[in-house]
Amino acid sequence: MTEPIEYRIESTSLKLFDVQELWRYRELFYFFTWRDIKIKYKQTVLGFLWAILQPLLMMVIFTLFFGKALNIPSQNLPYPVYVFSGLLVWNLFSTGLTSASNSMVNNALIIKKIYFPRLIIPVSSILVALFDFLMAFILFGGILLVYRQPVSWQLIIYWPLALLLCVVGTLGLGSWLSALNVKYRDFRYVIPFLVQVLFFLTPVIYPVSMLTNVYLKYTLALSPMLAVVELFRFPLTGIAPDWGLLSISLTSGTVLLLVGIIYFKRTEDFFADLA
Amino acid sequence: MKPILEIQNISKKFRIQHIPGGYLSLRERLAGALKFQPNAVEDFWALKDVSFSVQPGESIGIIGRNGAGKSTLLKILSKITPPTSGTIISRGRVASLLEVGTGFHPELTGRENIFFNGSLLGMKRREIESKFDVIVDFSGVEKFLDTPLKHFSSGMQLRLAFAVAAFLEPEILIIDEVLAVGDAEFQKKCLGKMEDVSKSGRTILFVSHQMGLVSQLCQRTVLLERGQINQLGITSDVIKHYSMLYASDNTFKMEQLDHRKVYAISRIRSLNGAGIPTSTFTHDEKIVVEIQFSARQILYNTHLMMSVNNKSGHRMFSSDTSLNNYSLKTNDENVISVTIPHNTLTPGSYSFFVAIHCPNTTSYDVYDLVCPITVYDNGSDFIQYENRWFYGDVFVKCQWSLES
Numbered sequence: 001m002t003e004p005i006e007y008r009i010e011s012t013s014l015k016l017f018d019v020q021e022l023w024r025y026r027e028l029f030y031f032f033t034w035r036d037i038k039i040k041y042k043q044t045v046l047g048f049l050w051a052i053l054q055p056l057l058m059m060v061i062f063t064l065f066f067g068k069a070l071n072i073p074s075q076n077l078p079y080p081v082y083v084f085s086g087l088l089v090w091n092l093f094s095t096g097l098t099s100a101s102n103s104m105v106n107n108a109l110i111i112k113k114i115y116f117p118r119l120i121i122p123v124s125s126i127l128v129a130l131f132d133f134l135m136a137f138i139l140f141g142g143i144l145l146v147y148r149q150p151v152s153w154q155l156i157i158y159w160p161l162a163l164l165l166c167v168v169g170t171l172g173l174g175s176w177l178s179a180l181n182v183k184y185r186d187f188r189y190v191i192p193f194l195v196q197v198l199f200f201l202t203p204v205i206y207p208v209s210m211l212t213n214v215y216l217k218y219t220l221a222l223s224p225m226l227a228v229v230e231l232f233r234f235p236l237t238g239i240a241p242d243w244g245l246l247s248i249s250l251t252s253g254t255v256l257l258l259v260g261i262i263y264f265k266r267t268e269d270f271f272a273d274l275a
Numbered sequence: 276m277k278p279i280l281e282i283q284n285i286s287k288k289f290r291i292q293h294i295p296g297g298y299l300s301l302r303e304r305l306a307g308a309l310k311f312q313p314n315a316v317e318d319f320w321a322l323k324d325v326s327f328s329v330q331p332g333e334s335i336g337i338i339g340r341n342g343a344g345k346s347t348l349l350k351i352l353s354k355i356t357p358p359t360s361g362t363i364i365s366r367g368r369v370a371s372l373l374e375v376g377t378g379f380h381p382e383l384t385g386r387e388n389i390f391f392n393g394s395l396l397g398m399k400r401r402e403i404e405s406k407f408d409v410i411v412d413f414s415g416v417e418k419f420l421d422t423p424l425k426h427f428s429s430g431m432q433l434r435l436a437f438a439v440a441a442f443l444e445p446e447i448l449i450i451d452e453v454l455a456v457g458d459a460e461f462q463k464k465c466l467g468k469m470e471d472v473s474k475s476g477r478t479i480l481f482v483s484h485q486m487g488l489v490s491q492l493c494q495r496t497v498l499l500e501r502g503q504i505n506q507l508g509i510t511s512d513v514i515k516h517y518s519m520l521y522a523s524d525n526t527f528k529m530e531q532l533d534h535r536k537v538y539a540i541s542r543i544r545s546l547n548g549a550g551i552p553t554s555t556f557t558h559d560e561k562i563v564v565e566i567q568f569s570a571r572q573i574l575y576n577t578h579l580m581m582s583v584n585n586k587s588g589h590r591m592f593s594s595d596t597s598l599n600n601y602s603l604k605t606n607d608e609n610v611i612s613v614t615i616p617h618n619t620l621t622p623g624s625y626s627f628f629v630a631i632h633c634p635n636t637t638s639y640d641v642y643d644l645v646c647p648i649t650v651y652d653n654g655s656d657f658i659q660y661e662n663r664w665f666y667g668d669v670f671v672k673c674q675w676s677l678e679s
Contacts, residue, residue: 006364006365008362009352009358010361010362010363011357011360027394028394028395031391031394035380035383035387038382038387039380109377111355113371114353114396115355115371272356273289273356
């Protein structure tokens with residue numbers, strides 16, 4: 001038996017995040033993620049294959065419509081490679097954001113009965129999306145081989161960076177929306193719409209260079225996903241991204257993380273009363 | 276010794292929104308903000324100034340009616356919701372079984388649910404692995420371990436859930452009505468487990484509506500009433516007090532006496548051992564039935580009979596006395612009491628039959644199904660059957676022996 005732990009329960013805690021506590025509960029991150037991955041593919045014949053099939057089918061459709069029919073430029077990459085590289089990070093963001101936003105409401109029963117740091121829930125749903133990302137990433141490796149696409153060694157810097165930024169942006173927006181969703185169920189309807197809009201505002205199926213309107217460009221940069229996609233593609237295209245746009249996007253990602261997490265923390269205590 | 280749990284002036288306020296639909300939507304919030312019209316809210320204090328402390332190894336019962344604040348108190352203790360004001364100092368890990376099986380997922384198998392649920396309740400993965408076999412053994416569902424939970428019967432789900440929770444080892448265990456389900460055999464198993472827990476020196480906070488269980492498991496009990504502590508003390512005293520608190524006036528009174536009757540009953544009431552009128556008793560209390568009547572004449576061979584009816588109105592037993600044994604007044608009311616010894620009636624509800632009669636000849640005044648009373652269990656031998664199995668209306672001391 002460990003030595004007795006003394007702690008106090010008071011009306012409000014001012015501490016932003018109790019890192020020690022999160023560390024003590026580290027296994028729960030794993031268990032929530034593990035549970036959600038299991039449930040996601042239970043009673044499906046193809047199981048984990050769906051994580052690969054979804055982006056693959058999307059790639060085929062986009063290639064047929066935007067690559068072949070509309071001839072959208074793709075920064076010297078074969079269009080399938082171009083669109084798949086974008087879809088890869090985009091899917092991480094969109095599935096992570098959607099499931100994180102709904103995660104608190106979906107786990108309301110648990111929240112009302114058992115205490116644990118609530119942040120574990122949205123973080124775990126993003127980890128589930130990360131699992132799907134890794135599956136699709138293996139396929140991406142295959143696609144690069146098929147198209148004999150050269151990749152710069154700089155990927156060891158840019159890919160982890162893009163991935164980190166993607167997770168940061170997803171967590172920021174996701175935790176914010178998940179907390180809002182507990183209070184106002186209206187957000188359940190806002191989220192799919194938001195994801196749809198962000199998809200067109202992110203250069204997944206078209207390059208940023210296609211946009212001539214400066215204001216539109218800067219509006220796009222407000223989404224952290226612009227930087228994610230651009231950074232992720234950089235080792236493939238070799239075309240340096242617009243660093244001005246990129247820094248706006250990076251800043252917005254950081255701000256989102258702070259706003260999201262602070263809002264989440266401030267409302268966390270009352271989730272059990274509202275859910 | 277320092278108390279393991281110090282609860283100091285805990286209060287919890289809820290806001291009740293008076294808006295149609297009952298929940299907050301963004302549109303209403305925005306509309307309210309635009310009109311500068313505050314939402315119609317009302318403050319409701321679920322708990323007010325609750326303070327008590329618990330010593331290590333002690334089992335404390337928490338009782339009170341629905342809405343008295345019991346669940347809110349447990350939620351604050353288990354950190355699910357913060358108090359509005361006040362402080363709790365806890366000197367041990369708290370685990371709560373606010374409802375067993377929380378986090379059980381129908382799509383996961385029994386095995387997977389044990390791991391997820393165990394982790395949610397605060398067990399380390401290694402701990403679950405090492406206790407896995409005993410948990411499975413305790414639950415008795417080993418055959419279905421790799422079947423999705425949705426194919427389990429509700430009884431099996433519950434056994435599995437309780438089994439996981441039973442092997443938690445916190446210093447403070449909070450239990451809320453978990454024993455209200457499951458079959459008698461499993462209940463007994465759970466009770467045994469809980470007794471083991473309290474014997475192993477851990478602290479238990481036990482919330483229940485089953486007075487018998489509370490008195491069996493807890494030395495001290497807190498009675499909550501409208502968010503405040505009404506009484507705190509030795510369990511049996513608190514339960515007695517509790518049963519008195521909700522007693523209704525069951526006194527039977529004849530408003531208009533029929534003066535043509537030779538004997539006329541004017542009042543029947545039930546009193547406890549201390550002579551206080553009440554409609555609620557604990558099983559170990561004696562029940563006094565007091566009959567007040569007038570006698571215009573003293574007739575030969577007149578009897579007073581009192582019978583006890585069970586909740587279906589069937590007569591269970593009677594007691595009869597000849598009024599000729601007493602010197603009755605003819606110019607004033609007479610009061611005669613009959614005492615039902617303690618440990619006679621089992622927990623449940625009863626009513627009385629009272630008659631003044633000449634045996635097998637005539638009845639002068641008769642009332643049936645009057646003066647309803649309720650008997651609560653305060654730790655009887657049959658406690659394990661409480662609300663599970665109907666074992667009869669009366670306690671009878673029988674002799675058992677082994678014939679060689």
